Amino acid sequence: MECSFLFDLAVIAENYGQMTGVLAGFAFTALVLLMTPTQAAERAARSSGDGRATLALFSSFIALVLATLIYSVLAGDTDEQARPRAATLEVIDGLVFGLAVISLLQGLYLIMRSANIDASTVKIARFMAVVIFPSMVIYFVAQGASDTVALRAVAGGGACVPHVPVLGVWLTAAAASVLSISLSTRAQRVMAVHSTRSGTVAPILVMGASVAGAIAAGEVSTYSPGFLMSPTVQNLYLTVVAVLVTFVGLMFSAAGATSARERTRPDELASKSDSVMK
Known part of the structure; x- marks a missing residue:
């Protein structure tokens, strides 16, 4: 299928x-560092729930491993006649990759919040994890769908x-608006x-969505080389992606x-940490 304007999806998938x-x-490195005895003692001394960074990083690790696997499968699909199938896989793989990055940034934000880093830096990290990157993920998947649009036209x-x-x-703009409002004080x-x-x-x-995406990508990779997502399915998929990513955000x-009960003063945290270390 001739479409010289499209990039070589196999090469791009290899880079991804x-x-x-x-x-x-x-x-994985961040997870190992969080499991050291010193970090475990500090988390035990806190009542703010920042230990949730471990779960966010773990989910990101699982999703990234799955993303590596499915992008490797896509990178091996070098047949020129299989471009329609590769374009379909592109939008599925993009969701798994995007969710992994969002979870990774959330884990990073939680670590930064508990490390007494400059407040402005922490706020920027949170805004990136909650608003910017989720919106970019939706647009990233929609941009990947442009290849299916072009191939369908051909x-x-x-x-x-x-x-x-x-x-x-429109879904990207709506998600960005909703997520921005969610960070308001009220x-x-x-x-x-x-x-x-x-x-x-x-x-x-x-993790659940990433596993489902990996299974779907594996299933689509067994379809005929000319398989291409239909316009109806594409619109439905984009809507589901937007709802899912916005909900995660x-x-x-x-x-x-943080509620009033979770706002513990630094000196109280320090005294708790000292008592645990002793």
């Missing part, structure tokens, strides 16, 4: 596979002109009630909210 492998190594005798589906742009007061539960459920949801936003 290398990047996800490196990020998985970073997540199959119908039209010109190969990739363009991002309009639905994807919203945070309401969401603080669900902080502990959200900090547990969100990483589990990331909202739960991570709630996980970072």
Whole structure:
């Protein structure tokens, strides 16, 4: 199927596979450091629930390993006639990769929050984890869908002109707006009630969605080389991706909210830490 404007998806997938492998190594290293006796003692002294960073990093590690696997499968699909199938796999793999990065950033934010780092840096990290990157993930998947749009046009005798589906742009804007509002003071007061539960459920949801995405990618890779996602399925998939990623972002936003009971003063934390170390 001639479409010279499209990039070589196999080469791009190989690069993504290398990047996800490196990020998985970073997540694993962070997990090992968090399991050291000193870090365990500090977490035991805190009542703020920052130990949830471990779960966020673990879910990110699992998702990144799966992303490395499915991108490796896509990188091996070098048949020119299999470009439609590769374009379909591209949008599935992009969701797994995106969820992994969001969870990784959430874990990084939680670590930074508990490490007495400059407040402005922590706020920026949280904004990136809750608003910027979830919105980018939705647009990233929508941008990947532009390849299916171009290939579908070629199959119908039209010109190969990739363009991002309009639905994807609107979904990205809507998600960014909702997630930005979730960080407002009033919203945070309401969401603080669900902080502990959200900090547990969100990483589990990331792992579950990543496993489902990996299974779906494996299934699609067995289809015929000319398999291409239909417009209806594409729009439905983009909508599901937007809802899922926005929901994960909202739960991570709630996980970072702190109630009045959780705002322990630094001197109290220090005294608790000293008592545990003794």
